[in-house]
Amino acid sequence: MRRRSTFRWLGLILLVMCVLPTVMFYAWGPPINGGATGATQLGFLQAGESAALLRPGHFNSWKKREGELRLRDAKLNITNCEPKTDIAFIKTHKTGGTTVMQILHRFGYLRNTSFLLPHNDINDLYPHGLLNPNLYLPPIQHGHGILTYHAVYDRRSIIKHLSENSTFFTIIREPLSHLKSTFSYYRLSRLMEDYESTEMEAMIKFLEDPGRYDTKFNTDSPSRPVSFTRNPMALELGFPVDKLQNTAGDPSSEEIKNFLQRISRDLDLVMIMEYFEESLVLLRRLMCWDLQDILYLRYNSYEYSNVTVPPVLVDIHKRWDTVDYALYDHFNRTLWGKIQKEGNDFRQELNHFKDVENKVRTHCASPKDHLPTIVERSPWNQQFLIDSTFCTWLKASHMCYWTLLRDRSLKFHMSTDPRKTTPLSNRKQPFFVKLSRKLRVSSGIHSPPFCLLCGEVQKYCSDHEYVSHIYQEGHISSSQSSSNRLELQGWHGGDPLPPA
Numbered sequence: 001m002r003r004r005s006t007f008r009w010l011g012l013i014l015l016v017m018c019v020l021p022t023v024m025f026y027a028w029g030p031p032i033n034g035g036a037t038g039a040t041q042l043g044f045l046q047a048g049e050s051a052a053l054l055r056p057g058h059f060n061s062w063k064k065r066e067g068e069l070r071l072r073d074a075k076l077n078i079t080n081c082e083p084k085t086d087i088a089f090i091k092t093h094k095t096g097g098t099t100v101m102q103i104l105h106r107f108g109y110l111r112n113t114s115f116l117l118p119h120n121d122i123n124d125l126y127p128h129g130l131l132n133p134n135l136y137l138p139p140i141q142h143g144h145g146i147l148t149y150h151a152v153y154d155r156r157s158i159i160k161h162l163s164e165n166s167t168f169f170t171i172i173r174e175p176l177s178h179l180k181s182t183f184s185y186y187r188l189s190r191l192m193e194d195y196e197s198t199e200m201e202a203m204i205k206f207l208e209d210p211g212r213y214d215t216k217f218n219t220d221s222p223s224r225p226v227s228f229t230r231n232p233m234a235l236e237l238g239f240p241v242d243k244l245q246n247t248a249g250d251p252s253s254e255e256i257k258n259f260l261q262r263i264s265r266d267l268d269l270v271m272i273m274e275y276f277e278e279s280l281v282l283l284r285r286l287m288c289w290d291l292q293d294i295l296y297l298r299y300n301s302y303e304y305s306n307v308t309v310p311p312v313l314v315d316i317h318k319r320w321d322t323v324d325y326a327l328y329d330h331f332n333r334t335l336w337g338k339i340q341k342e343g344n345d346f347r348q349e350l351n352h353f354k355d356v357e358n359k360v361r362t363h364c365a366s367p368k369d370h371l372p373t374i375v376e377r378s379p380w381n382q383q384f385l386i387d388s389t390f391c392t393w394l395k396a397s398h399m400c401y402w403t404l405l406r407d408r409s410l411k412f413h414m415s416t417d418p419r420k421t422t423p424l425s426n427r428k429q430p431f432f433v434k435l436s437r438k439l440r441v442s443s444g445i446h447s448p449p450f451c452l453l454c455g456e457v458q459k460y461c462s463d464h465e466y467v468s469h470i471y472q473e474g475h476i477s478s479s480q481s482s483s484n485r486l487e488l489q490g491w492h493g494g495d496p497l498p499p500a
């Protein structure tokens with residue numbers, strides 16, 4: 001009896017001896033940043049509190065670490081070039097574009113980059129909203145840095161807002177699978193005569209006579225593609241609508257040749273959805289980014305039933321959708337050409353990227369009290385931690401990002417406009433707020449000066465995301481946010497999929 005309890009004590013002491021150093025290591029990061037602050041906080045570490053202190057301590061150092069990481073990047077020269085931050089992403093419909101937008105949202109949001117933001121509706125820049133100043137917000141810096149919202153590609157209207165030296169890129173998808181996805185997502189069967197059929201049955205019927213149905217699909221709504229079935233990707237990349245009739249069934253027509261030539265010259269990269277990870281590695285190299293920057297969770301991806309389309313109907317589709325097939329063939333070829341030129345370490349980097357992606361997915365799907373996962377330094381990334389903050393910004397929905405970015409922009413413009421008297425101008429910045437230990441939605445943070453689009457913030461962002469945001473903006477101190485964040489956190493971050 002007594003002996004067993006001695007063993008138990010011994011075991012407990014051993015456990016504490018093993019676990020405590022690990023906890024400290026995680027709590028204050030690798031020794032390279034801030035052994036000193038670690039030592040002062042160490043004095044407060046009581047056994048029972050270790051878990052509670054862990055995350056705040058970690059969180060406190062997060063902002064600082066971000067800066068230090070960048071400094072170390074420069075010293076160690078991972079990329080040997082300056083990371084690019086001026087970006088024009090031409091977002092096409094039903095191609096995985098929202099997942100790419102998530103990457104850009106996170107990248108720019110955390111760096112306080114100015115996005116070219118549609119004001120009232122996330123699709124307002126589509127198709128030609130860039131020409132209408134009422135539809136977007138003015139920049140928060142000397143110019144806009146990132147365009148990522150749907151807009152039909154028109155280089156001249158884009159470089160009125162963004163640097164002419166921005167990196168231009170887009171993403172496309174195999175045309176038949178694009179059609180399946182379009183049918184399924186927009187439920188095009190509704191617009192056909194046979195309401196009873198499934199989307200894939202309707203699509204087969206459509207392919208038997210595309211001209212008969214297509215006119216019924218296309219409407220002039222900014223929340224819908226300019227064309228559902230007839231060269232939708234090419235049209236969004238600026239192929240002239242009035243030239244379509246010259247192209248049917250002739251992939252080698254002059255129109256198509258000129259178009260491909262023009263966008264090959266204009267675009268620095270055309271990603272291919274079927275080779276998403278390969279495309280992202282190319283993007284990372286093109287942008288001189290760290291591998292951290294291209295990590296993602298698949299977003300807005302919907303399941304649809306798989307059908308085999310008879311070859312005769314595939315041929316009809318190729319005649320109907322000629323420009324998109326030519327577009328896809330061309331850029332699938334150039335993608336693989338680029339990969340070939342990247343040399344042997346491309347494959348290695350790709351495998352490493354997939355490994356890290358797996359770690360991220362596993363970690364961010366686990367409950368909050370998991371210790372952060374360390375990703376070791378590699379030729380393509382600095383050492384970094386996958387922690388709750390990382391997961392939060394990986395998962396925040398595109399609607400939440402769009403809302404927070406607009407809110408940030410509106411606050412900036414109000415605070416710099418002397419004619420406007422807003423709650424902001426009565427306060428000295430940065431303004432801190434006292435929060436109770438258990439933060440509630442009703443505790444006043446969903447009101448000015450913390451937000452201006454408060455209703456939308458509540459609609460699109462979880463409380464956890466919003467508290468992370470007001471910390472990010474400097475409205476609450478790290479010690480306040482951290483203890484409260486513990487209460488609020490639940491699972492890491494928000495919901496990776498948007499509401500249906």
Ligand SMILES: *[C@@H]1O[C@H](CO)[C@@H](O)[C@H](O)[C@H]1NC(C)=O
Nearest residue numbers: 074075076077079080081082
């Ligand atoms: C790092 O890259 C910069 C910019 O390309 C270069 O000037 C510098 O010499 C490099 N430093 C090292 C240590 O390689």
Ligand SMILES: *[C@@H]1O[C@H](CO)[C@@H](O)[C@H](O)[C@H]1NC(C)=O
Nearest residue numbers: 086143159162163164165166
């Ligand atoms: C774009 O790059 C060119 C060449 O490096 C430079 O001369 C020009 O000033 C740059 N334009 C902008 C807007 O930065």
Ligand SMILES: *[C@@H]1O[C@H](CO)[C@@H](O)[C@H](O)[C@H]1NC(C)=O
Nearest residue numbers: 177303304305306307308309
């Ligand atoms: C769809 O079915 C085909 C053949 O039946 C198969 O080769 C393909 O992998 C399937 N695609 C998906 C996305 O399940």
Ligand SMILES: *[C@@H]1O[C@H](CO)[C@@H](O)[C@H](O)[C@H]1NC(C)=O
Nearest residue numbers: 174274328329331332333336
């Ligand atoms: C894209 O190109 C690769 C390499 O040439 C080829 O193997 C593949 O079949 C193409 N993909 C599609 C979906 O056509």
Ligand SMILES: *[C@@H]1O[C@H](CO)[C@@H](O)[C@H](O)[C@H]1NC(C)=O
Nearest residue numbers: 112113140141412472473474
């Ligand atoms: C973001 O950038 C704007 C404009 O440069 C600046 O006024 C603001 O203080 C920055 N915000 C943060 C949180 O760094």
